[in-house]
Amino acid sequence: MSSAVDIERESSRLFSQLKNVSLRPGAKWTPDDCRVVAPYTLEINRLKKEKDAFILAHSYTNPEIMYGVADAVGDSYGLSLAASKVKQKTIIFAGVWFMAETAKIINPSKTVLIPGGRAGCTLADSMTGEDLLNFKKKHPGAPVLCYINSTADVKAQSDVCVTSANVVKIAAKMPGDKIIFVPDMLMAQNLTGMLHAQGVKKEIVYTGGSCCVHDKYITDNVKSMRDKYPGIKILIHPEASPDVCALCDYVGGTEGTLKYVAESKDKTFGLLTEIGLVNRLEHDNPDKTFIWERGTCAYMKKNTLFNTLQALTEPAERQIVTVEKKTARAALKCINKMFEMSR
Numbered sequence: 001m002s003s004a005v006d007i008e009r010e011s012s013r014l015f016s017q018l019k020n021v022s023l024r025p026g027a028k029w030t031p032d033d034c035r036v037v038a039p040y041t042l043e044i045n046r047l048k049k050e051k052d053a054f055i056l057a058h059s060y061t062n063p064e065i066m067y068g069v070a071d072a073v074g075d076s077y078g079l080s081l082a083a084s085k086v087k088q089k090t091i092i093f094a095g096v097w098f099m100a101e102t103a104k105i106i107n108p109s110k111t112v113l114i115p116g117g118r119a120g121c122t123l124a125d126s127m128t129g130e131d132l133l134n135f136k137k138k139h140p141g142a143p144v145l146c147y148i149n150s151t152a153d154v155k156a157q158s159d160v161c162v163t164s165a166n167v168v169k170i171a172a173k174m175p176g177d178k179i180i181f182v183p184d185m186l187m188a189q190n191l192t193g194m195l196h197a198q199g200v201k202k203e204i205v206y207t208g209g210s211c212c213v214h215d216k217y218i219t220d221n222v223k224s225m226r227d228k229y230p231g232i233k234i235l236i237h238p239e240a241s242p243d244v245c246a247l248c249d250y251v252g253g254t255e256g257t258l259k260y261v262a263e264s265k266d267k268t269f270g271l272l273t274e275i276g277l278v279n280r281l282e283h284d285n286p287d288k289t290f291i292w293e294r295g296t297c298a299y300m301k302k303n304t305l306f307n308t309l310q311a312l313t314e315p316a317e318r319q320i321v322t323v324e325k326k327t328a329r330a331a332l333k334c335i336n337k338m339f340e341m342s343r
Helices: 004-018 031-051 076-083 097-106 129-138 152-156 167-173 185-197 219-228 254-263 275-284 305-313 325-342
Strands: 053-058 072-074 090-094 111-113 144-147 160-162 178-182 203-206 233-236 268-272 289-292
Touching (some): 076 254, 090 097, 129 144, 185 203, 219 268, 254 275
Parallel strands (some): 053 072, 090 111
């Protein structure tokens, strides 16, 4: 079961079996569910050693990847940090394209593969390096913070890369009273409020797009949860609209959400986020109840056990991550500046 032909032959059978494995919050994997994926997770884990590979998986991927084959699971920042420490010659990045690009920028001599191929991201795909260059001309001298959900050429045009976990800390340290923030317009709006709450007065100018998962939440989602579950604690990502965030109990990224739930004495949580994080929270907190409104990233779900196995055996051209050298050098400065300013 280690050739591309074998993988193709087995694919329809496994997918039909996996349809019976529920990933809805509250539903638990059964021993039979695990037996379905076991041959594939075992083969992938065997091949990792044989091929000298390390698998990074984002928290929005499915449980069989996070808990079956990944060597490190985390958010964009945590995985970037993990990528900088990988000793193996090959990195398999179960995430989206900009994340795999970042791993390649950090590790130019390593082979970086993404199982889902050119899995996109509405945020990263909303802006090019040329777009940012033109926007910078409208605000000369303003330092540029780029959200990690951005392409390599956008990072190459930016001063510092940021994540949801460190954006406030880094923005507060930036010189001057104006900051360009790209490409998440909703996070930029939330950043203004978060800085003001800390007594930091800076003008945030922004352009770009939004997350196809988090930008769909509306205030009625919060109100209906509170009506149905009195006392519930509602958590949301800062990629959501500020008016929705203002109604929630906690606003933060993946690692912050994990920490908040783990340390909280509350037992019921409303989650306005991606289903993969809901699965992870359920796994880590079996004594707590999670209410999930909706939110699935189709791009993250492009990573499967099948294409992970394929990437380890006969990677297709679309799975091989490359970054032009000049762009990579400039983007690396932006990424390293994030690590430096986060310490």
